[in-house]
Amino acid sequence: LKNVAAGGYDKNYLVPFARSLAAYKHPVLITFDHEMNGLYGPYPWMNQSPAQYIAAWRHVYNVMHPIARNAIWVWAPGAQIGEGGVTQYFPGGKYLQQWGIDCYLSTPGQTYANACASTVAAIRKLTHDPGMLSETGIEGWRNRPERVTQLVRAVKAAGLTTLVWFDKGSSYLWAPGQQA
Numbered sequence: 001l002k003n004v005a006a007g008g009y010d011k012n013y014l015v016p017f018a019r020s021l022a023a024y025k026h027p028v029l030i031t032f033d034h035e036m037n038g039l040y041g042p043y044p045w046m047n048q049s050p051a052q053y054i055a056a057w058r059h060v061y062n063v064m065h066p067i068a069r070n071a072i073w074v075w076a077p078g079a080q081i082g083e084g085g086v087t088q089y090f091p092g093g094k095y096l097q098q099w100g101i102d103c104y105l106s107t108p109g110q111t112y113a114n115a116c117a118s119t120v121a122a123i124r125k126l127t128h129d130p131g132m133l134s135e136t137g138i139e140g141w142r143n144r145p146e147r148v149t150q151l152v153r154a155v156k157a158a159g160l161t162t163l164v165w166f167d168k169g170s171s172y173l174w175a176p177g178q179q180a
Contacts, residue, residue: 001033001048005055010063018067030071032060034134035078035102037085050088057091072097076134079103079119086122093127098161100134105151108142112154120158132162 003009021028033045036053045053061073073096077086101123103116120131133155138147155163 001045001052001056005052005059007059007063014060014063015067018064018071021064021068021071024070026070028068028071029074029098031074031076031100031134032057034076036089037077037080053089054091058095061091061095074098074100074132074134076100076102077119077123079116086119087126090123090126093129096127096129098130098132099123099127100132100162100164102135103133104136105138105147108140111147112151112158116154117158120160130161132160132164134162134164135166136163137166 021030033043033053033056035043036045036048038046045056057075064071065073075091075096076099077089079101080086101116101119103112103119105111105115116133116136123131136151138144138151152163
């Protein structure tokens with residue numbers, strides 16, 4: 001992240017990528033180093049200080065945004081129970097147009113209310129920009145169709161604009177006629 005913030009990727013990556021986005025001429029949702037708060041994966045940008053993350057996010061935005069005006073910047077931490085671990089990574093409202101959370105329902109008792117809602121509430125204290133469930137999935141077969149329906153209803157009721165489904169790991173697709 002220090003190298004990103006210092007401009008080490010500008011010439012050979014960020015500027016060409018921004019030009020490619022601009023040439024597309026359609027809206028593109030883009031995020032930089034999602035789940036930076038360390039919840040879901042062993043990404044190299046995790047376990048960095050919030051200050052390093054924010055400096056890198058702002059630098060990437062400042063380099064790319066003037067070139068790729070069609071890019072819609074989405075800040076997307078991983079959901080956490082309570083407010084800890086999310087708000088200190090917020091890059092500031094002028095550096096994004098939307099926000100999202102990555103929130104998986106990995107155990108049978110997890111719901112939007114007990115796995116995602118507290119993070120949404122914490123972020124809404126920081127910004128009035130539109131929000132989304134930027135990455136989600138439900139593990140296992142047991143009651144999966146009902147859990148998906150409940151999740152979609154909860155996301156709509158929470159006023160989130162988008163739900164992006166991601167079948168990760170042992171998630172299985174369910175089709176009508178299959179036994180759940």
